[in-house]
Amino acid sequence: MAAVAMEVDDAPPLERKEARYTRKDEDFERRVQRYKGQQYSHLYYCRLHKLRGALSSLVQSGFPGVPVCPILGLEDGKRCVVIGTIYKQMKLKPSILDEYAKERSKLPLATASNFMHPDDYLVLEDESGRVKLVGSVVVPSNYVTGIVIAACGAAGKDGDFFVQEIIEPGLPPQPPLPSITEDKYVAFISGLRIGSDHCDPLQLQLLVDHLTGHLGDEQEQMLSAQVIRLIVAGNSLDMQYNLLAGQAISAKDQARLTEPVKELDLVLTQIAAAMPVDIMPGANDPANFTLPQQSLHKCLFPGASAYCTFLPATNPHRFELDGIEFLGTSGQNVDDLDKYSEAKDVLELMERTLRWRHIAPTAPDTLGCYPYTDKDPFVLDRCPHVYFCGNQRSCMSRLLTVEGKSVRAISIPRFCDSGTAVLVNLRTLDYHLLTLSTSALLDA
Amino acid sequence: MATKLTSVLKPRKKGMSPQKKKKKIILSDADQAIGASEKRVARALVYPSASSTDVAEDEDDVEEMLRQFDLDAKFGPCVGLSRIERWERAQRHGLCPPQNIRDVLERVGGEPNCLWEGRV
Numbered sequence: 001m002a003a004v005a006m007e008v009d010d011a012p013p014l015e016r017k018e019a020r021y022t023r024k025d026e027d028f029e030r031r032v033q034r035y036k037g038q039q040y041s042h043l044y045y046c047r048l049h050k051l052r053g054a055l056s057s058l059v060q061s062g063f064p065g066v067p068v069c070p071i072l073g074l075e076d077g078k079r080c081v082v083i084g085t086i087y088k089q090m091k092l093k094p095s096i097l098d099e100y101a102k103e104r105s106k107l108p109l110a111t112a113s114n115f116m117h118p119d120d121y122l123v124l125e126d127e128s129g130r131v132k133l134v135g136s137v138v139v140p141s142n143y144v145t146g147i148v149i150a151a152c153g154a155a156g157k158d159g160d161f162f163v164q165e166i167i168e169p170g171l172p173p174q175p176p177l178p179s180i181t182e183d184k185y186v187a188f189i190s191g192l193r194i195g196s197d198h199c200d201p202l203q204l205q206l207l208v209d210h211l212t213g214h215l216g217d218e219q220e221q222m223l224s225a226q227v228i229r230l231i232v233a234g235n236s237l238d239m240q241y242n243l244l245a246g247q248a249i250s251a252k253d254q255a256r257l258t259e260p261v262k263e264l265d266l267v268l269t270q271i272a273a274a275m276p277v278d279i280m281p282g283a284n285d286p287a288n289f290t291l292p293q294q295s296l297h298k299c300l301f302p303g304a305s306a307y308c309t310f311l312p313a314t315n316p317h318r319f320e321l322d323g324i325e326f327l328g329t330s331g332q333n334v335d336d337l338d339k340y341s342e343a344k345d346v347l348e349l350m351e352r353t354l355r356w357r358h359i360a361p362t363a364p365d366t367l368g369c370y371p372y373t374d375k376d377p378f379v380l381d382r383c384p385h386v387y388f389c390g391n392q393r394s395c396m397s398r399l400l401t402v403e404g405k406s407v408r409a410i411s412i413p414r415f416c417d418s419g420t421a422v423l424v425n426l427r428t429l430d431y432h433l434l435t436l437s438t439s440a441l442l443d444a
Numbered sequence: 445m446a447t448k449l450t451s452v453l454k455p456r457k458k459g460m461s462p463q464k465k466k467k468k469i470i471l472s473d474a475d476q477a478i479g480a481s482e483k484r485v486a487r488a489l490v491y492p493s494a495s496s497t498d499v500a501e502d503e504d505d506v507e508e509m510l511r512q513f514d515l516d517a518k519f520g521p522c523v524g525l526s527r528i529e530r531w532e533r534a535q536r537h538g539l540c541p542p543q544n545i546r547d548v549l550e551r552v553g554g555e556p557n558c559l560w561e562g563r564v
Contacts, residue, residue, distance in 0.1 A: 038524030045520035049537055127517040373525045374533050 014213070014225045016275060017184050019322040019426065021229070027377040028292035028314040030370060040364045040371050044085060044146075047376040048126065051148035051357060052083050054169045059083070059150050062167060066152060072128035074155040082161065083150045084126035086143055090340065091117040093366075114339055116141055124151060124161065131155070135163040141342040142352075146361035169357040174383035174405040177429075178323035185227045185423040186321065187211060187434070190282070190330065190390030191414030194267070195260025196238035198416040206436045207421060208267055212274035227423065230271055233390025233412050234282025234315060234330025236264055261286075261300050269303035272310040280315045282330035282391060290368035291332065291360055292316060292377060316359060318384070324426055327380075328388030333360040334411075335391075336367040346411045347398045350389055354380070354400070354407060386424055388412055395422055397431045506554050513545045514558040522558040 059068060059081050069080040092115040120140040122133045133151060143149075150167040189207070193199050209215040213224040237260050243253045271277045281287030281296050288294055295312035298305040313319075316329040334349050340362060343349045353359050360378045363369035383405050392411035395418070400407045408429045413420050421434040514522040519534040519541060528549050534541040548554045 036524070039521075041521040042524060046537075049520070371524075373529070374536070 011218075014218075014221055016213075016225045017182065017228050019184055019228045020320075021276065022320040023311070023313070024318040024320060024325075025295075025314045027375070028316055028318070030292070030294060033370070033372070035371070038371050038373050040369075042373040043364060043369065043371060043376050045127075046372065046374065047146075047358070047379060048083075048085055048148055050376065050379050051169050054172075054357060055083050055148065055150045055167060058167055058170065059152075063152055068150075070128040071124065071126050071131050074131065074161065076157055077154055079152070079154050079164075081150050081152045081167075082124055082126065082131070084124040084130075084148070086145060086147050086149060087123045087125055087130070088120055088140060088143060088145045088340070089123060090115055090120045093340070114342075116340070116342060124149075131159070131161045133163050134160045137163050137166060144337060144340045144362050145365045146363065147356045147358060149356075168355045171354050171402050171405050171407070172357050172380045172383045174385070174407075175323075175325065177385055177406070180322055180324075180427045182427065183226055184322070184426045185432075186326070186386075186426065187227050187230045188233055188328075188388055188390070188410070188412045188422045188424070189230070189415050190233035190235060190412045191416055192232070192236045192264070192267075193238040193284070193414070193416040194236060194264045195240070196416065199238070200416070200419070200438060201263070202438045203419050203436050204267060204415070206438070207415075207434075208270050210434070210436070212270060227275065228426075229321065230275060230277040231317070231326075231328075231388075232277065232279040233317075233328060233388065234280050235284050235391050235414070236279060236282065237261060237285050239284065239286060265301045265303045268301055268310060269307070272304045272307035276309040276311065277304075278311045278313045278317065278319070280313050280317050280328075280330050280390070282315065283332050287315075290370050291363055292370070293330075316378070322426060324386065324429075325382060325384040326386045326388070327359070327384035328386075328390065329359065331389050331391035332367060333363075333378075334389050336360070336362045340366060345396060346389065346392050347396050347409050350387060350409045350411070351398075351400055354383065354387065354409075355402075383407060385429065386410070388422075394418070395420055395431075395433055397422075399429065506548055506552060510545065510548065510554045511559065513541070523560050523564050526556045526561075527554070527558060528556065 056068065059066075063081055067080050069082060071082055071084060074080065074082070094115070122138055122140050122143055123130050124133055134156070135153065148169065151161065151163045152165045152167065153161055153163040156162050192204060194204070206215070210220070211224055211227060211230060213221045239260060240256060243249060243257055249257065268277060268279065279296060281293040285296060286300065287296055293315040295314050298312060301310065301312075304310040315332075316327065318325070318327045320326070333353065334346055337343075337349045337353070338346075341349070343352070353361070357380045358378050359380065360367055360369070363378065364371070384407060386408045388410045390412045391414055393413065395411060395413045397408065397410040400409055406429075408424065408431065410422055410424065410431055412422055415421065419436050423432045423434055424430070425432070510527060513519070513527070518539060519530060522530060525533070528546070531541050531546055531549065549556070
């Protein structure tokens with residue numbers, strides 16, 4: 001048989017860049033824990049203990065000579081420092097007891113999305129007791145229940161503590177930023193919401209094709225080859241939970257339930273075949289409700305699980321790429337903060353969580369959380385280099401430089417609404433937006 | 445049953461042993477038909493923090509020590525985990541809990557859970 005002459009591309013194949021990946025989710029995985037009926041007091045105790053250690057050294061250096069008193073040991077007029085957990089008394093906070101109240105008070109004009117009220121006040125609590133914080137320095141709208149702070153001031157005659165200064169734990173120690181010589185990008189997407197009406201399958205397929213290098217000419221492919229990893233930050237599915245009403249599900253409804261999962265599996269298989277992908281669960285995904293959410297089970301993704309590049313991750317997710325530390329959530333922590341406090345934008349809330357050294361301070365008060373007895377996994381020991389938060393309205397980013405530590409804080413927009421993915425350059429910690437649109441197609 | 449709770453909460457002193465004999469009256473008539481060993485077990489069930497034999501005063505001191513450890517606020521809440529777990533948690537947090545508590549729990553065999561375990 002004569003040899004068939006084939007046209008072979010002389011150019012060498014483009015290789016995707018690689019980076020050393022280390023997963024650091026051990027704190028968030030619940031392998032050994034068994035619920036024995038314990039309450040949340042242990043979680044608060046562990047949180048207070050850990051952050052009190054960080055605060056003590058700050059207090060000693062910032063206020064030398066001022067004693068740290070337990071709250072029950074406060075003396076009138078004596079200047080001292082108290083360390084404890086904040087409880088914010090909120091008038092409009094929904095309480096299960098309201099359903100049993102004989103008199104329903106009129107609801108003020110506050111929207112259901114934010115429960116703040118001018119009459120909110122802060123109470124500081126430690127093991128011995130609690131005391132109300134007063135003073136012009138105390139602005140309740142900037143704080144939430146569950147953070148640990150130190151307050152310097154003096155107790156007044158009426159039992160309140162007049163605060164002169166509030167000390168927050170501040171950013172935790174940060175490992176040095178390694179220097180990387182070439183441009184490598186990490187792609188973030190969130191809020192795919194496959195199965196909902198918002199999701200545009202063509203837009204998603206465009207993204208997949210772009211990331212896997214099936215789109216565009218050589219220059220485009222070179223850009224795609226620089227993307228080393230994709231992180232899917234929650235809410236990838238929009239399951240029709242109303243079908244799970246407790247009755248037997250008909251075959252047609254069963255198909256409707258499983259369709260979105262199969263579609264997501266197809267998408268993830270295509271991506272996993274080309275590059276490493278981490279998928280985090282979100283508020284609407286088939287994972288547990290309480291934080292830390294455990295990784296989506298691999299039986300949901302029979303196609304993608306065959307690849308070693310596919311990694312179901314927990315929410316929050318912590319990992320390291322070439323020495324750069326990443327930490328992020330699918331957005332539940334920040335959304336809950338938004339309901340109970342006021343901030344200019346999402347990035348300010350994220351900055352506050354870093355300053356409080358706790359990524360989800362409202363857990364377990366208003367944010368579902370597992371009742372740990374031996375630790376609080378949301379307390380930050382190390383400051384990440386990149387701090388992300390999924391399922392937000394728009395992409396915003398800021399390089400926070402505080403006390404010599406720099407953190408790239410990014411909010412990832414919902415893909416179903418914006419069609420935007422975010423790329424972060426590991427070399428410079430810059431971010432770029434990748435927007436895919438099918439509107440031109442529809443107009444034509 | 446109410447008698448059991450009050451006697452548990454009172455501090456145990458050396459002169460209190462006559463109360464033990466009073467407890468026999470609490471057992472119903474049916475129980476008197478049971479043998480002596482069963483009665484001892486039944487007494488243990490009525491007074492949970494005692495061991496199965498007739499309790500000597502050093503058991504009370506052990507229990508007293510363990511209760512002081514339970515109520516020490518430095519080591520956190522005591523309900524919801526066993527005493528050994530709480531001791532180990534305190535150890536991990538660097539609070540240096542007293543070693544004799546650990547020894548008592550492991551060797552002498554003090555009550556594994558605090559007083560309110562399962563009741564609160």
